[in-house]
Amino acid sequence: MAVNKYSDDELYSMLKDPKTKEKGFKALLAQYGRGLYWHIRRIVIGHDDTEDAVQETSINIWKNIDAFRGNAEQLKSWIYRIATNESLQVLRKRTTFLQSVDDLGEVLTEELTTENPLDSEATERLFQEALLKLPTQQRIAFNLRYYDEMPYEQIAEITGKKVGVLKTNYHYAVDKIKSYLKEHA
Amino acid sequence: MKKTDEMKTTMPFNENNDYIDNLWMRAAEKAIAQAEKPSAKTPILTLHRHVLTAVATAALVVLVTTISWKFICKQLSPDSSQQVAVASENPLDEFLGSISDEEAKQIDCYQITTISDYN
The missing domain is CATH 1.10.1740.10 (RNA polymerase sigma factor, region 2, helix turn helix motif)
Known part of the structure; x- marks a missing residue:
């Protein structure tokens, strides 16, 4: 294809x-x-x-x-x-009653561990765990910027958020991921 | 925090591109088939929805009209205490209350004889 x-x-x-x-x-x-x-x-x-x-x-x-x-x-x-x-x-x-998607971090981390191949790198797994600690909207913004390398304007079209908010989201996400990796490495 | 393109597209899971391409093609076929399938059912569902909406609207109109009518009637008609007061103020009642049974019989007889004079 x-x-x-x-x-x-x-x-x-x-x-x-x-x-x-x-x-x-x-x-x-x-x-x-x-x-x-x-x-x-x-x-x-x-x-x-x-x-x-x-x-x-x-x-x-x-x-x-x-x-x-x-x-x-x-x-x-x-x-x-x-x-x-x-x-x-x-x-x-x-999610259950009174639970938001942001509360699924632990469940998704567990799933990540179950489905992640055993030969995957420990740092990569840790990185994914750190991502799952982020609030969902922040995680989506981070993924689109980091993995898909999209410009903020395009991420804004997808998420319906303002460019300024997305930039802040991304930088917060990077800081949180760095601290998580430092803490758990 | 930059990574290689290979890691970005394949990590953290091992699904290969053929699997992903086939998944989307199956999903596309299903989507097209599903969009064509319910077309026969749609008019019936739409009809049911229209009938239900019409019935619900009619019921609502009847309910609102009844409540409004009752409210208006209540506002316009005097209540029972007022009716008693009006009745007691009627001059005819006063007149009838003041005559004795004997007088009433005489009036009755007078009326009968008077009427018979015209026969």
Whole structure:
């Protein structure tokens, strides 16, 4: 499966034409699917939960393509936004009454330990544990900036937060991760 | 805190790209199939929803009208104590209360005989 086979303009045109909509949809997922999968996985951590979020993301992209009013450049942000919302939805299902997704840190850390391959580096595992100590919104902002190397403006489109808030979130996250690693190394 | 691209895309789990590509393709097929499937059911569901909405609206209108009507009636009609007061103030009542049974019988007889004169 070729990656970056189509430009965003080409994908957009295909999606907006009823004759090529289905082809465009599959091409879109083929092109951004891998990055999108890891984005979801970093939020929900669990393998099965990731599959659920992938399915729901796919359904919502397909269902809402006609309602998408953005331009070709915003296509990536739009699908990442859907994926983020669906991932949070999956996490919300795991919370109990009066619990928020931020309270799932311990559960997700446990899951990370269970699902993490035994040969993975200790520092990498520690790094992931540190990430799970962050509040969910901060963690998402950090992941998009650090792993996906997105500009703050694009992260703002995905999360609906202001650029200034995201910059603060990122720097707080970095500080917290550094202190956690120092403490546990 | 920079990492290599390889670590960024594959860590901390071991899913390979083929698995991920296939997962999305299966998800895409399911999404398309699911969007086509409920089309036959949609009109029935929509109809049910419309009927329920209409019934609920009608019930609400009836309830509001009844309550408003009762409230208006209560406001317009005098209460029972006022009715007694009005009745006691009626001059006819006073007149009827002042005549004896004997007088009442005479009036009755007078009325009958008077009426018979016209027959």
